[in-house]
Amino acid sequence: MSLKYRDEREPIYTCDRVVHSETIQALEKDMQGVKISMQNRGLNVDVNKLSALIDGVRLDKDKIRDSLYENLHLKGKVNLNSARDIALILSSQLGVKLRKSRTGRYIANRRALTDFNNPVTQEISQYRNLERLLSTLKGLYTATDKKQGKVSCIYTDDCPSGRLYTRDYNLQGIPELGRTVIYADEGCTFILADYDSFELRIISALSHDKYFKDCWAKGLDMHKKAVSDMKGIPYELVTDKERKLGKMLGFGLSYGQEAAGLARNLRTSIHQAEKLIKAYKSNIPEIEAFKQETIEKARSTGFAETYFGRRRFLPDIISPNIVARKKSERQAVNTRIQGTAADIVKFSLVALHKAGFKIDTMLHDGILVTVPEGEVEDSIERIKVIMETELEGLKLIVSCKTGKWWSDCYAKPGRESSPK
Structure with missing residues (x-):
């Protein structure tokens, strides 16, 4: 093609x-x-197998619920999917206090729960994961035509x-x-x-980048190579954990991730995240120039465009509101990269x-x-x-x-x- x-x-x-x-x-x-x-x-669906999976997930979920009720001496109806209920349980039983959002609501997502590194919070997180999985599988079962075995x-x-x-x-x-x-x-x-x-190949192609192209030409793992150059360590000594850092930085490059987002993902300070991003970007000046040019063009025209001419209008690209403007800038770059990928x-x-x-x-x-x-x-x-x-x-x-x-x-x- x-x-x-x-x-x-x-x-x-x-x-x-x-x-x-x-x-x-x-x-x-x-x-x-x-x-x-x-x-x-x-698509063909094995309805009997799906039904058995649903029963198995429901059983696993109920076992965790029963364990939590027993170990925490819970009585009455407790909603383990409610951030408020979980906050009350953790506060009264373990002395653990959940953070609140700007709107005053408790934050009880997977990241918040796993940060405590406590067996109880881990069980609650597992329960909620199984609840979501069960909901998705039941949705598939409902959507499946049982006579034809098709979804x-x-x-x-x-x-x-x-x-x-x-x-x-x-x-x-x-x-x-x-x-x-x-x-x-x-x-x-x-x-x-x-x-x-x-998307990394697309941004490399559109920016005429040399760094990533050289990695691919030599058959190197781009994420390991990036970490190797950032930290000044031999390529072959880069660990799997360090490679994950390179991968996270690479995909953040495609999706416009900023230091605050990386800091949350790595559970580190924003200052440390900024240093990592700066070190990563130092090897790819063409890509950074391309992203800035894309933003400037969107600012002058009012829209972003894919390689093949799909346009996305961005009225907030010149907004005095910095939050709205930054969002549009990310959308401009994303349209150029992800939009081209979609095309x-x-x-x-x-x-x-x-x-x-x-x-x-x-x-x-x-x-x-x-x-x-x-x-x-x-x-x-x-x-x-x-x-x-x-x-x-x-x-x-x-x-x-x-x-x-x-x-x-x-x-x-x-x-x-x-x-x-």
Whole structure:
């Protein structure tokens, strides 16, 4: 698949009340058939297995609830999903006080609970995680057509960046455990084609960055290389924990994360987070210049634009309110990067659809297709030819994983996640 940059002289059209280029207008027209095809196709659900999973999660949740009631001597009706109830329990039983938000409400999210490093708060956190998981699995069960054993969803273009989202049922938000009950057609196999380091490759391509390109050209792990250069330690001595820091900084680069957000994620001071961000950015001056140019262009035009001409209007980009202005600045950069990624995924969906592939669904940077068991290797080769395009001379790499069950596509090598 070859992609062409939108010429500045190309006319622009109105699409869904937003002005887009002719390239995007044609893409969205082609996407209508793809969305209808995915919606009509749906995914196979093992209803009995899903029902058993729901029962198992409910049992685990009830065991934790009973343990908490017994150990804390709780009586009456206590809502373990209520921040207020949890705050009262922790204060009266353990002498632990939860912080309050600016609005005066108790903060009892997973991060707040795990910060205490207490067996009770850990159990409460586990209970709430299971409650959310149970709700999601029950939602999948409700959305599944029991006679056909199929679940379908509606694909929407409500996101300003152009990303395709799902609703009724939200397949993109399905938990890992939920994927273990979704299987390929008889005699067929799933292929999950996923872009590698997608948004980081896009920002590297658009900014004509040298640092990341050199990492990929040498076959190095970019996150390990970044930490190696930041800390001045040999590449081969970078630990997995240190690599996670590099990965967090890298994805923060794509999503416009600032020091306060990084400090919360690392549980460190804002000053330390600022030092880490500064050290990380020192190796990528082209990317920082590109981000600033993107913001300045949005400020002068009033909108941000993807590589292919999808526009997002940002009236607050010149707002005197610093919070609103900073948010629009992040949206300008995100539109340029994530919006371009969304466009490329849509180009791939259209090309795969025209090539005759049975597309099951798409998940942000990945596409799930079903192919006959005897055509897996040939199909992977064809998929890569279609999806692995070049952007400003940088190849966008696609990795493909296979499995009879959707969860198999996420399993580590040598381990089947859901034997049938």
